[in-house]
Amino acid sequence: MVTASTHPPVCVLGLGLIGGSLLRAVVRQGRRAFGYNRSEAGVAAARDDGFDADTDLAAVLARAADSDALIVIAVPVTTLDDLLPVIAATAPDCLLTDVVSVKGPVADAVARLHPTARYIGGHPMAGTSQSGWAATDPDLFNDAMWMVTTEDDTDPDDWRAVAELALDCGAQVVPAANDAHDRAVAAISHLPHLTANATAAVGAGESALALRLAAGSFRDGTRVAGTAPALQQAMLEANQIALLNTLSETIDRLVAARDALRDTGSVAVIVDDGHRARLAYEQVASAPAPAIADVDPGAPGWAQELRRQAHLGHTWQR
Amino acid sequence: MVTASTHPPVCVLGLGLIGGSLLRAVVRQGRRAFGYNRSEAGVAAARDDGFDADTDLAAVLARAADSDALIVIAVPVTTLDDLLPVIAATAPDCLLTDVVSVKGPVADAVARLHPTARYIGGHPMAGTSQSGWAATDPDLFNDAMWMVTTEDDTDPDDWRAVAELALDCGAQVVPAANDAHDRAVAAISHLPHLTANATAAVGAGESALALRLAAGSFRDGTRVAGTAPALQQAMLEANQIALLNTLSETIDRLVAARDALRDTGSVAVIVDDGHRARLAYEQVASAPAPAIADVDPGAPGWAQELRRQAHLGHTWQR
Incomplete structure (x- = not known):
C-alpha cells in the first residue's frame, strides 16, 4: 500500500x-x-x-x-x-x-x-x-x-x-483509450459549448426585452458560454475532427426538427429523443458508479x- | 391603495x-x-x-x-x-x-x-x-x-x-405586446429547449463512456430536456412561427461554425459572439431591474x- x-x-x-x-x-x-x-x-x-x-x-x-x-x-x-x-x-x-x-x-x-x-x-x-x-x-x-x-x-x-x-x-x-475519450468529450463537453454559444447569441440578438425575460432555461443552457473565449477556443479546436462529427449530427437533428415544425407543426421527434437521452444521463449521474473489479494493472x-x-x-x- | x-x-x-x-x-x-x-x-x-x-x-x-x-x-x-x-x-x-x-x-x-x-x-x-x-x-x-x-x-x-x-x-x-413577447420567449426559452434536446440526444448516442464522463456543461446544457415531453411540445408548437425564425438563425450559426472549423480550424466567431451575448445577459441578470417610473395606467x-x-x-x- x-x-x-x-x-x-x-x-x-x-x-x-x-x-x-x-x-x-x-x-x-x-x-x-x-x-x-x-x-x-x-x-x-x-x-x-x-x-x-x-x-x-x-x-x-x-x-x-x-x-x-x-x-x-x-x-x-x-x-x-x-x-x-x-x-x-x-x-x-x-x-x-x-x-x-x-x-x-x-x-x-x-x-x-x-x-x-x-x-x-x-x-x-x-x-x-x-x-x-x-x-x-x-x-x-x-x-x-x-x-x-x-x-x-x-x-x-x-x-x-x-x-x-x-x-x-x-x-x-x-x-x-485516447481516441474514445476524445470522441466522448466532443459529444458531452465540446458540443455543449457550441450550442450554448449559439443559443446565447440568438437570445441576446432578439431585444433587451428578451434578456429581461430570460429565466432558467436560458441561464443554464448558456452558462458555459461565459468561459473565457481563449480557453474555449483552445479546447474545442484541439478536438477538430471529433467535434466536426458531433456538430454535424447536431445540425442534422436541428434541421430535421425545423422541417418537421414547418411542415407538420410538430417537435415530437426532437423532444422525445432529447428527453429519453436526458433520462438516461440522469440515471447514470444519480447512482454511484460501480467499482471496477478484479483487475490488477500489469x-x-x-x-x-x-x-x-x-x-x-x-x-x-x- | x-x-x-x-x-x-x-x-x-x-x-x-x-x-x-x-x-x-x-x-x-x-x-x-x-x-x-x-x-x-x-x-x-x-x-x-x-x-x-x-x-x-x-x-x-x-x-x-x-x-x-x-x-x-x-x-x-x-x-x-x-x-x-x-x-x-x-x-x-x-x-x-x-x-x-x-x-x-x-x-x-x-x-x-x-x-x-x-x-x-x-x-x-x-x-x-x-x-x-x-x-x-x-x-x-x-x-x-x-x-x-x-x-x-x-x-x-x-x-x-x-x-x-x-x-x-x-x-x-x-x-x-403579445407578439413581442412571443418572439422574445422563442429566443430565450423555446430555442434553449430545442438545443438542449439535440445536445442530449447527441451526447447519449455516443457511448456509455460519454455519459459517465459528462460533467457540468452537459448537465446544465441539457437540463430542460428533462421537462415532460408533452409540456415541451405544447409550449414549443404553440409558438411555431417565432420558433422557426430563431431555430433557423441557430442552424445558420452552427453551419457557419462547422464550415469555419472544417476549413480554418477556428471556432473564434461562434465563441466570441456567444461569450459577448452571455456577458450581456449576466449584466442584465445580476443587477436589480430599474423600476418603471411615472406611468399611471389609464x-x-x-x-x-x-x-x-x-x-x-x-x-x-x-
Whole structure:
C-alpha cells in the first residue's frame, strides 16, 4: 500500500483553475507539491495562500528532476510546443501526465517533442466558467470523473501512479483509450459549448426585452458560454475532427426538427429523443458508479479489461 | 391603495407546477383563492396540503362568478378549446388571465371562444423541469419576471388587477405586446429547449463512456430536456412561427461554425459572439431591474410608455 508520505511529490505546471485546484487538493491530502506559473500575479496569489510556487520554469523542473516528481501539465494545449522541449531537456525521466482536455493532440505533441517521456494522459471532468488562481478550489475534483489514458502499451506502474493522483484529488478514474475519450468529450463537453454559444447569441440578438425575460432555461443552457473565449477556443479546436462529427449530427437533428415544425407543426421527434437521452444521463449521474473489479494493472490483458469495464460505466475507485 | 382583503379572490384553473405554485403564493399573501384540477390525484394532493380545490369545473366557475373572482388559466394550451367555452358560459363577466407561455394563440382562442371576455394575458418566467402538485412552491415566482399583456386597447383597471396578482406572487411585471413577447420567449426559452434536446440526444448516442464522463456543461446544457415531453411540445408548437425564425438563425450559426472549423480550424466567431451575448445577459441578470417610473395606467399613452420602458429592461414593481 502506497501512503501519502511514500508518494512522489507533485510538480504542477500552470496554476489556473485546474492546476491550482489540483495543487490545493494534493497538498491537503498530505503530499509534497509545488508549482510553476507563467504570470507573476498567479504565483503571488498562490504564495499568498501558502503554496510553493515560482515563475522560473527551469528551476521548478530541476526540482522535479531532483525529487523524481510526478509532473502535471496544466497549461493550455496551445502552449505545449513551448513547454515540452523544456521538460525533455530538464526533467526527462520524470513521470508525466496532463489535465489538458483533448488527449490525441497532447499525446502527439509529447511523441514529437519528448519522445522518450514516461507519459500517461489524464483529463479531470471538472471545471467552472471561472478561471485563474482566484477560482481554485481543493474540492473541485470531489467525485469527479478523471480519465486516465489506458492503451495496450501503457506501463502499469506509471498508470497506477497517475490513477493515484486522481484518487488523491477525490476523483474516480475512468480508464479509456485516447481516441474514445476524445470522441466522448466532443459529444458531452465540446458540443455543449457550441450550442450554448449559439443559443446565447440568438437570445441576446432578439431585444433587451428578451434578456429581461430570460429565466432558467436560458441561464443554464448558456452558462458555459461565459468561459473565457481563449480557453474555449483552445479546447474545442484541439478536438477538430471529433467535434466536426458531433456538430454535424447536431445540425442534422436541428434541421430535421425545423422541417418537421414547418411542415407538420410538430417537435415530437426532437423532444422525445432529447428527453429519453436526458433520462438516461440522469440515471447514470444519480447512482454511484460501480467499482471496477478484479483487475490488477500489469496482469495479462489488464488495459483491455479496464477499458471494457469503463465502457459499462464502471470506475476505478479507492 | 388596494389591500389583500379588498383584492378579488383568485380562481386557479389547473393545479400543476405553475397553477399550484400560484395558488400557494396568493394564499400565503392573504388572498382568498380556490382551484380546479382535472385529476382527482392533483386535487387530493392540494387538499391534503390544506388548499381549497375541486375536480368539478362547473362548480368552481360558479363560485368564481358569484365572488367576482380573477380567473387564472393554468392548463396546457392544447386544452383551451375545451375550457374557454365553459368559462364563457358559466363565469362570463370575470376578469380572466392566464399563465400559458405563448400569448398569441391564447389571445386567438379567447377571441374565438369567449369574445366578450375581459382578458389580459400573462406569463410568469419561472419553472423547473418538474411538474405536478408535488413540485409546487410558493417561492417559485420570487423576483421572477411576469409578462402582462399591454396593448394599446388594454383596459387599465383590468391591467392593474392582473399586475397586482403577479406582484402578490413576489414577481415583477414586464409589460409587453403579445407578439413581442412571443418572439422574445422563442429566443430565450423555446430555442434553449430545442438545443438542449439535440445536445442530449447527441451526447447519449455516443457511448456509455460519454455519459459517465459528462460533467457540468452537459448537465446544465441539457437540463430542460428533462421537462415532460408533452409540456415541451405544447409550449414549443404553440409558438411555431417565432420558433422557426430563431431555430433557423441557430442552424445558420452552427453551419457557419462547422464550415469555419472544417476549413480554418477556428471556432473564434461562434465563441466570441456567444461569450459577448452571455456577458450581456449576466449584466442584465445580476443587477436589480430599474423600476418603471411615472406611468399611471389609464393616462393618455400609458400602454405605449409601459412598453417603451420595458424595452429598456425596466419592470413594474411594488
